Structure formats: C-alpha cells, structure tokens
Amino acid sequence: MPATRIETRRGWIGERRLELIEAVQRGLQTGLRIPDHDRCIRLIEYDADALITPPGKGPFYLVIEIILFAGRSLEAKRRLYSALTEELAAFDVPAQDIKIVLVESDPANWGIAGLPASEIDLGYKIKV
Template sequence: MPDVLVEIREGWLAGQGSEFLAAIQDAISETLRTPLHDKILRLVQHAPDSFSIPDWTGERFTHIEITMFPGRSVATKRALYKAIVENLARFGVPANDIKIILIEVARENVGMRGGNAASDFDIGYETAV
C-alpha cells in the first residue's frame, strides 16, 4: 500500500477519522489494485490557525499526499483522483476542496521488511496498472 498523509483543519470530522481514512484506502486499493490489509494512512488535524488553506476552498479542505512506487498509467492516476473525490463526498467534502499529490519513489529508495530495499523482493502486487 502506498503511504498516505491526509491533512485537514480540526473540528469538522467529528470522530469519523477511521471511516474517512477507510474511504481513501478503498479508493486506493480499488484503482491501484493494492491489498486492503497492506496500509499506511495518517490523518493530521491542524488547528485552523496552523493550517493556511487556499482562499477558493472551504473549511473542509483536504490535502492528500500519496507516496507510491512508480509504474501507474495516467489513466489509473486520473481514476484514483476521481475515486477519492467520490468517496469523500459522503463526509461533506466538496470536490473542489480536495488536493491530491502523488509522489513516486523508486523501489530501491524504500527500506522495509527488515531493512531490505523494496526492489529486492516481491511486494505482493503489481505497480504497472
């Protein structure tokens, strides 16, 4: 699963953090074809005076950074953006208040599973989707 960092202003999610992250996770697993159980998602809720947001957004502005291995097509990335926006609508997040940034990191630049480079073993899913 890609590493996901979600940042919002505190106060509006009202105890639904787990469900909010699950909605993002579902979109990622569906479009990138990653296993549901292999997840790293972090939700940071900032005090409003600690998180300056664009003037054209509302209080539910959601900033999402997804760090993942390269290989996905532009069509797959577009499908990911749409799926996340659709899944967050149930939380009252307007489509225009979501910004998603993909950060692609080569597998040899990620150490995991005992200090091994991710390029040295089968991660369990295909990234060329």
C-alpha cells in the same frame, strides 16, 4: 505500498476519523489496485490558524499526499483521483476542496523488513 498522509483542519471530521481513513483506503484500492492489507495512512488535523488554504476553499479542505512506487499509468492516477473524490463525497467534501499530490519514488528507495522494496515480492503489480 503507498504511504498516505491526509491533512485538514481540526473539528469537522469529529468522531468519523477512522471512517475517513477507511474511505481513503478504499480509494487507494480502487485507484491503484492494491490489496486491502496494504495500509499506511496517517491523518493530521491542524488548528484553524495553522493551515492556510487557497481563497474560496471551504472548512473541509484537505490535502492527500501519497508517496508511492513510480510506474503507475495516467489511467490509474485518474482512477485514483476519481475514487478518492467519490469516497470523500460521503463526508460532504466538495471535489474542489480536495488536493491530491502524488510523490513517486523508485522501489529501491523504500526499505521494508530490512530490504529494498525492489527485492521483495509485493504480491501485486505496480504498473497498473
């Protein structure tokens, strides 16, 4: 049940916004082993003067912030980082221009359909 935000400079994605979002979704599915219907991805594009990046980063630099339930293994996180990098290669985004930040939260801190997520059967395992 991750909530994912992609932030990058405006212009380079063009008409491929949905394709990029779907690529990130595939990376999440591969890495975290979530089902396809588990989707919450936002794409935010900034004007060039509204995003400062580290020196040496290219025009495709992006940050992917994923808020997710705590409990994934280091192996799952490695799988996620690798899958996202592979998916974004199709958009000519070099690995060194991808920053992925995981923010882990207890399921009790997520409200879903009026209940804490810790009280809901998600239909998949968190500890992968």
